[in-house]
Amino acid sequence: MKFTYFHLMPYPYLPDDFDEAYSSPSLTFPNKHFDPALGHRLYHRYLDELEYAEQIGFDGIAVNEHHQSAYGLMPSPNIMAAALARRTERSQIMVLGNAIGIRGNPLRVAEEIAMLDHLTGGRVVSGFVRGIGWEYFAHSVNPTRSRDRFNEAHDLIIKAWTSDEMFQWISPNYEYRYVNIWPRPLQQPHPPIYIPAAGSSETIKFVAERGYTLMSVYSPARVIRRWFDKYREVAEELGHPPDPEKIAFSVPVYVADTDERAHREARQHVYWLFRKGLKQGPEIVLPPGYMTPSSMRGVLMARNKPLGKMSYEELLDEGQVVVGSPTTVTNRLGELQSELGYGQLIALFALGDMPHERVIGSMDLFAAHVMPALRPLGVAPASATNATKVGGVGGAGGAPGTGGG
Amino acid sequence: MTSDAGARQIDTPTQEYLDFPGGRVHVFRGGTGRPLLFLHAAGGAGQWLEFHRLLARRHEVYAPDHPGFGRSGDLPEVEAMDDLVYHYLDVIDRLGLARPHVVGASFGGWLAAELAVAAPHLIGSLVLLAPAGLRMPDHPIADLFIMTPEQIVGALYHDPAKAAGAMADEPDVDAVLTAYRDATALARFSWTPFLCNPKLERRLHRITAPTLVAWSADDRLIPIAHGHRYAERIPNAEFAVVDDCGHAMYFERPAAFADLVTDFLARNPSGAADTTEKAANR
Numbered sequence: 186m187k188f189t190y191f192h193l194m195p196y197p198y199l200p201d202d203f204d205e206a207y208s209s210p211s212l213t214f215p216n217k218h219f220d221p222a223l224g225h226r227l228y229h230r231y232l233d234e235l236e237y238a239e240q241i242g243f244d245g246i247a248v249n250e251h252h253q254s255a256y257g258l259m260p261s262p263n264i265m266a267a268a269l270a271r272r273t274e275r276s277q278i279m280v281l282g283n284a285i286g287i288r289g290n291p292l293r294v295a296e297e298i299a300m301l302d303h304l305t306g307g308r309v310v311s312g313f314v315r316g317i318g319w320e321y322f323a324h325s326v327n328p329t330r331s332r333d334r335f336n337e338a339h340d341l342i343i344k345a346w347t348s349d350e351m352f353q354w355i356s357p358n359y360e361y362r363y364v365n366i367w368p369r370p371l372q373q374p375h376p377p378i379y380i381p382a383a384g385s386s387e388t389i390k391f392v393a394e395r396g397y398t399l400m401s402v403y404s405p406a407r408v409i410r411r412w413f414d415k416y417r418e419v420a421e422e423l424g425h426p427p428d429p430e431k432i433a434f435s436v437p438v439y440v441a442d443t444d445e446r447a448h449r450e451a452r453q454h455v456y457w458l459f460r461k462g463l464k465q466g467p468e469i470v471l472p473p474g475y476m477t478p479s480s481m482r483g484v485l486m487a488r489n490k491p492l493g494k495m496s497y498e499e500l501l502d503e504g505q506v507v508v509g510s511p512t513t514v515t516n517r518l519g520e521l522q523s524e525l526g527y528g529q530l531i532a533l534f535a536l537g538d539m540p541h542e543r544v545i546g547s548m549d550l551f552a553a554h555v556m557p558a559l560r561p562l563g564v565a566p567a568s569a570t571n572a573t574k575v576g577g578v579g580g581a582g583g584a585p586g587t588g589g590g
Numbered sequence: 591m592t593s594d595a596g597a598r599q600i601d602t603p604t605q606e607y608l609d610f611p612g613g614r615v616h617v618f619r620g621g622t623g624r625p626l627l628f629l630h631a632a633g634g635a636g637q638w639l640e641f642h643r644l645l646a647r648r649h650e651v652y653a654p655d656h657p658g659f660g661r662s663g664d665l666p667e668v669e670a671m672d673d674l675v676y677h678y679l680d681v682i683d684r685l686g687l688a689r690p691h692v693v694g695a696s697f698g699g700w701l702a703a704e705l706a707v708a709a710p711h712l713i714g715s716l717v718l719l720a721p722a723g724l725r726m727p728d729h730p731i732a733d734l735f736i737m738t739p740e741q742i743v744g745a746l747y748h749d750p751a752k753a754a755g756a757m758a759d760e761p762d763v764d765a766v767l768t769a770y771r772d773a774t775a776l777a778r779f780s781w782t783p784f785l786c787n788p789k790l791e792r793r794l795h796r797i798t799a800p801t802l803v804a805w806s807a808d809d810r811l812i813p814i815a816h817g818h819r820y821a822e823r824i825p826n827a828e829f830a831v832v833d834d835c836g837h838a839m840y841f842e843r844p845a846a847f848a849d850l851v852t853d854f855l856a857r858n859p860s861g862a863a864d865t866t867e868k869a870a871n872r
Contacts, residue, residue: 325781329781469736474774485763
């Protein structure tokens, strides 16, 4: 099992009347509520937490991109990755991801990631996302072109990294007559690619065909199971059953010394994340054309309960958060591992408005007790060329649920 | 044609499809008289409404669904407003319309103005019902892309009771998908620049057709300042205001708008006489 420490860098200091007065912390939430002095301290606190994650044994530390939002303060994740590059030595630094669908000039992403690859000595991981619907409002990009822009930008970036001859790039949304990036990346042929995906079959197929890492986003485990199964199915059809590490389960986690204490301490912060941070109506999340008709039909037919309407207990039951003592968290993540077959856990520890001390306490317990117990799970069988179905690995890895303390 | 057949046609239009490389285009046709090409708004595609029936009493009304809207196919090659103008030049040819009157509402009004700019001699008279299309930063068009369905309907109607009546209680999946598809087509043409062509205003002088610009007194989507600007820039345009009505225009007060349109077209049956006069004035 590979462990990645993921940060959203939320802005927790919302006004008291937030729930009544504002429809979302994103897009239109007035930036007068951003206190510069507090914001300045937050960035350093959050970067400290990411650096600390490396010190206590996380294999990766991850940042992402959001715009015009108190949900996440990283309009430029590459700047965060650069800040981490020379303060860390071992962890992979993951940008999960650059929102290439909304970039006016995606070649810039190829350049910046290549620079980061050198700054980190080949530790950078490059995630690509389309960007959330409201970011198409924020950066004035036509959402009806989102998927094409993503695909074209992706192809351009990969070619820019891998070509050692200047080339011309002409596609419906981009035209470059001289592509010849300096520097080229350090990792060859290019840094690993991660795709955080909300489950559209188009996207999962795209990820599996290219052997990229698929990362889940907020969803019930039973739904994520379908995505991961689809990924494995497509990959196996293509003759390359995936390394379990390429199936990454992302989930908010909180660990305290007892279950009782963990729930008492986590509940309000979990609610902040789901009811304030992710408060957003369909009109800003799904602007016209952002979804294909078939994906939109899928969303409507699924009739999933909105995240903001789910109770704390429902979130726990559905595997959308994992909270408890080290033993409980180990058991639950082991269960989910055997259900989902993931080989990488991308865990969110700074939940909403959780204070620094709680975040650190939770990380410490996780690293000391949960990580060693789960470490043997989700590893590719020894003879990788003759890999068996990943679904069996949870059991074969032995003893999920017995570790921890 | 007997009057009975005419009446049937008014209530039950014929429907036909025109084939294009990227899909087919659905066209309603009803009524008799001088041909009238009606260009629908963001809403109302695929519907033959009371307003259409009223126009069809005086005109042979052609009401196509724009690419991506209503019962028309996606026609993805029609990417932007300039493509849409060429598309409609094709539609006019394919329907064999000789200088039809062109009536457009809201998004369709913008399209009508673009058509009249691009091919001034191909249309008879022009009626623009609260058209989008102008970039007026001091008088922004409401962002219907970011509004909830409830907010949109609330803003569209002057009369709250009519707004309440227009809201479906619990739209089914297909209704939501249909609305999402229409919104997607609208966004294709108008996400950015937002519901306008910044170059349109300086081209409006090219319009030679007799033109009526009409607005609702209580339009809360497109400020009436846009109407004044259109009327100023289009040579000899008339301007009219309909009271007690919102931007929903022909949904909220179909008879008032139909009367306005048919009276204007009766006074300007061909536009031919005016063309010479206007050309001299330019």
